[in-house]
Amino acid sequence: MATSDLRDGSASSTSETSTSPSSTSVSDSCSSASSPVDLTSSESELPGLAPYDLIVVGFGPASVSIAIAILDTLSPESRHTYRMLFIEKQSEFTWHGGMLLPHARMQISFIKDFATMRDPTSKFTFMNYLHAKGRLLDFVNLGTFYPLREEYEDYMRWCADLVQQEAQCIVYGETVIGLSAPAQEYFNTDKIPHLAVTSARTSDPSRRTTRLARNVVLCPGARPQFPACFPRELTSRICHSAEFLYRSAALLSLASQSSAASFSVAVVGAGQSAAEIAQYLHANLPLGSHIDMIFPALALRPSDDSPFVNEIFNPEAVDGIYSLPDDRRREMFEEHKATNYSVVRSDLLGTLYATVYAQKLPGHTTRLRIKNSQCVEEVEVIGKQGCEKVILKLRDRYHPGPLETAEYDFVVAATGYDKSAIVTELLSGLKRYLTANEVVVDRGYRAKLDANVEARLWMQGCNEATHGLSDTLLSIMAVRGKEIVDQIFNK
Secondary structure, three states, X not given: OOOOOHHHOOOOOOOOEEOOOOOOOOOOOOOOOOOOOOOOOOHHHOOOOOOEEEEEEOOOHHHHHHHHHHHHHOOHHHHOOOOEEEEEOOOOOOOOHHHOOOOOEOOOOOXXXXXXXXXXXXXXXXXXXXXXXXXXXXXHHHOOOOOEXXXXXXXXXXXXXXXXXXXXXXXXXXEEEXXXXXXXXXXXXXOEOOEEEEEEEOOEEEEEEEEEEEEEEEOOOXXXXXXXXXXXXXXXXXXXXXXXXXXXXXXXXXXXXXOOOOOEEEEEOOOHHHHHHHHHHHHHOOOOOEEEEEOOOOOOOEOOOOHHHHHHHOOOHHHHHHHOOHHHHHHHHHHOHHHOOOOEOHHHHHHHHHHHHHOOOOOOOOOEEEEOOEEEEEEEEEEEOOEEEEEEEEEEOOOOOOOEEEEEOEEEEOOOEEOHHHHHHHOOEOHHHEEOOEOOEXXXXXXXXXXXXXXXXXXXOOOHHHHOHHHHOOOOHHHHHHHHHHHHOOO
């Protein structure tokens, strides 16, 4: 075990080897490499370099929970005997920055923060954050369990900053492009004691670094997902909800400068993000504009956050879900899908319905239209009168007929996220060591590797099919982080 301080896991650590420029083009996102990358070119510089005890890929909420569990579980003296590192592709901590819309609220209780469900006395609780910011009594007076999303993001950032101040273990601006096993010549045992974690500078993909680690936790995040009908090369007139706020200023400016009598925006999707974006656009676009919400369901549906159903998100529920046969887990997933997928909080549904109703009164114009039962089958970008237009070809899901063609100045795809391709890409270098070439995780989130691999790998946020709907959400992160930490440090 290395005896260097936890703080030695900074970007300048001698166990980090910058490789020579590579001719392989690497994406600037750890979750979007277009194809498996050759990770062996830099391994010639690995011999003699001290391995890390722990490397965590990503520093989003799941990783922050692990870091906080480490700080709350291990004494400072004990922590200083381990070498740990968290590698994050972004230049600073950000959580859903593209959806921090004004007045948007959290969908889970603030009590399900980074620490409270595990240890209410931790200094990393949301309540302590409020106390530190001088807003505790003011928040109590609000009488809500659901803070504004921008406030909760600030809480998360506050925690991330505290972790960095206390541990100096986070490297920002590096994109992990893959995990692999070092070649046999780099260790003198029959077992594979380490995994090689290869990353590239986010700003310069040709600058690569390979580090060795005894334990790796993979928190890959998610990639914005577009339906297959959208063009592979997006234009400035199409964006995903994940980047909406970043694009909103340009969108509003475009609308205000439009010479057309009516500026039109389509929001494709039926979930919380789609509803929030539609509400935001209705409140902020010029009066001559209109917004269409387009989705294949018969109606916008409310999220089910009733107390009995919500128990599926309790940490102890994971045991029962994991123990079920695959077909029963899938059945349970379908039964509880309305807790998280393509659903909207009831208060926002009420607001949208009131908006649509008010448009029917004398003297009002229709600016927000709900185009339900509509499937987007084709998306085309054309030039028209010196500017781009997005053409959507729609078909009624229940009364199929000729395609309806609708023209828009801008389209927002609130169409969800995908993780499966990310995991496949990041683990392509370990494929031969996986069970049947697939990622199989045990109840403790540890990936099952061949018996000759002593190094250990944990997966976070990509185990929904085996561990339940809570796996990708914030609900159980505090408890789950402690479970992982206890396994890594044999607590």
